Amino acid sequence: xxxxxxxxxxxxxxxxxxxxxxxxxxxxxxxxxxxxxxxxxxxxxxxxxxxxxxxxxxxxxxxxxxxxxxxxxxxxxxxxxxxxxxxxxxxxxxxxxxxxxxxxxxxxxxxxxxxxxxxxxxxxxxxxxxxxxxxxxxxxxxxxxxxxxxxxxxxxxxxxxxxxxxxxxxxxxxxxxxxxxxxxxxxxxxxxxxxxxxxxxxxxxxxxxxxxxxxxxxxxxxxxxxxxxxxxxxxxxxxxxxxxxxxxxxxxxxxxxxxxxxxxxxxxxxxxxxxxxxxxxxxxxxxxxxxxxxxxxxxxxxxxxxxxxxxxxxxxxx
Numbered sequence: 001x002x003x004x005x006x007x008x009x010x011x012x013x014x015x016x017x018x019x020x021x022x023x024x025x026x027x028x029x030x031x032x033x034x035x036x037x038x039x040x041x042x043x044x045x046x047x048x049x050x051x052x053x054x055x056x057x058x059x060x061x062x063x064x065x066x067x068x069x070x071x072x073x074x075x076x077x078x079x080x081x082x083x084x085x086x087x088x089x090x091x092x093x094x095x096x097x098x099x100x101x102x103x104x105x106x107x108x109x110x111x112x113x114x115x116x117x118x119x120x121x122x123x124x125x126x127x128x129x130x131x132x133x134x135x136x137x138x139x140x141x142x143x144x145x146x147x148x149x150x151x152x153x154x155x156x157x158x159x160x161x162x163x164x165x166x167x168x169x170x171x172x173x174x175x176x177x178x179x180x181x182x183x184x185x186x187x188x189x190x191x192x193x194x195x196x197x198x199x200x201x202x203x204x205x206x207x208x209x210x211x212x213x214x215x216x217x218x219x220x221x222x223x224x225x226x227x228x229x230x231x232x233x234x235x236x237x238x239x240x241x242x243x244x245x246x247x248x249x250x251x252x253x254x255x256x257x258x259x260x261x262x263x264x265x266x267x268x269x270x271x272x273x274x275x276x277x278x279x280x281x282x283x284x285x286x287x288x289x290x291x292x293x294x295x296x297x298x299x300x301x302x303x304x305x306x307x308x309x310x311x312x313x314x315x316x317x318x
Contacts, residue, residue: 001300024055026082027071027247030066030090031152035181036202038155040245041085042114042279047268048261055309058085064181066090067102074108078250080257085115088244091154092300096308097155097315106301110249111293112258113265116283117244120161121200121229123212124151125188128195128247133215133235136195137169148174150184150196155315157243160304161218162197163311168237200226200245201282216240225282245283246293262290 004298027045039060049056061069070090076082091105103109122133131138132306140146149160149165154177166173176193178184181202188196189211196212200219204226206212216232218241225227232239247265249258266287270275278285288296 005036023081024057025049025052025080025086026057028059028061028069028082029085030062030064030069032060032062032180032182033187035152036199037181037245038282039277039281043274044085044115044247044265044268047274048264049273051108051264052061052260065094065155065309066178067094070109071102073248073250074103076250078110078251078253080253080261082250083112083261084109085250086144086246086248087157088297088300089158089244090102091248091297092304092306093157093160094155094315095301097313098307099314099316104188105184106298108251110253110258111252111290111297112249113262114274114288114289114293115168115245115247115265116278116281116285116288118201118281118283119217119223119231119241119242120158120197121214121217122165122190122195122232122254123203123207124148124163124195124216125191126192126211126213127191128213130215131213133169133232133237135161136215137171138193140171140173143164146174146194147172148180148195150176150188150193152181152184153177153179155313157241158197158199159239160307160311160313161239164239165197165237168232168239185212200229201280204282209279222281225279232261235301242264246275246297258290 027041029037029041043059045056061072066086073082073084095101095105130139147163162173184196187193200217203214207214214229216230216235219231220240269285304315
């Protein structure tokens with residue numbers, strides 16, 4: 001009887017594994033189409049599908065600054081069929097912004113691969129009269145209505161970098177969170193909010209079209225994609241920060257699965273076509289093994305804690 005039960009269990013495991021391998025792979029994102037997260041998910045979904053010979057679809061679950069998407073992936077079966085494409089903030093910032101986090105960012109997810117790093121751009125709408133950062137600071141000080149800035153969500157790297165800009169420039173900037181990049185850009189262009197903080201690459205298309213004006217960015221050096229835009233540091237404001245995007249799986253996903261996915265990502269970013277797409281998003285490319293990315297996650301998680309606490313931000317009260 002015991003042997004029979006073992007055989008049945010083995011057959012069940014084999015059938016389950018076969019079914020799992022026949023399902024489409026879902027890359028879940030927490031932000032609407034039109035931003036870098038969605039673009040990255042589509043780039044790597046295509047490569048994953050090509051390499052595994054299986055469909056890979058991008059599924060948007062926008063809201064709560066990526067929290068809804070993260071919770072969905074946490075609850076998914078750890079079989080490699082449900083993955084998360086997300087900025088680092090959901091893992092290194094979110095846990096410090098609430099009293100009872102919905103997940104343990106260091107224990108409930110497996111970091112698979114680094115998808116690209118990015119500087120943060122500070123931009124204003126074309127209707128704002130300031131042509132550079134100095135003029136913007138003077139203009140913003142004239143009226144409380146000038147002090148708002150938009151981002152793609154509260155509790156994100158974008159949010160806290162905006163506060164850093166305010167502190168450095170002597171402005172009492174007021175954060176206005178949006179549900180994604182697209183709505184934030186639309187309102188900045190429309191004049192509903194004067195300024196915004198978003199990944200530099202995400203701002204470039206509208207800036208090149210004259211609809212936005214990027215005053216500075218957060219990198220330690222000028223961007224190869226937009227060399228005319230100064231850094232905050234060279235303008236006399238010693239603030240630097242950067243964000244990055246990663247591919248994550250639920251904890252307990254088999255190492256063979258995560259290793260294969262990491263290999264696909266690394267081989268993809270060595271492909272000139274993919275590199276061109278990443279450069280168009282102004283992303284810095286870095287090859288990282290899962291263990292390296294996990295170590296980076298831990299360091300940044302611990303670094304941001306005191307910064308978030310000092311800001312006084314509490315997502316529970318939002």
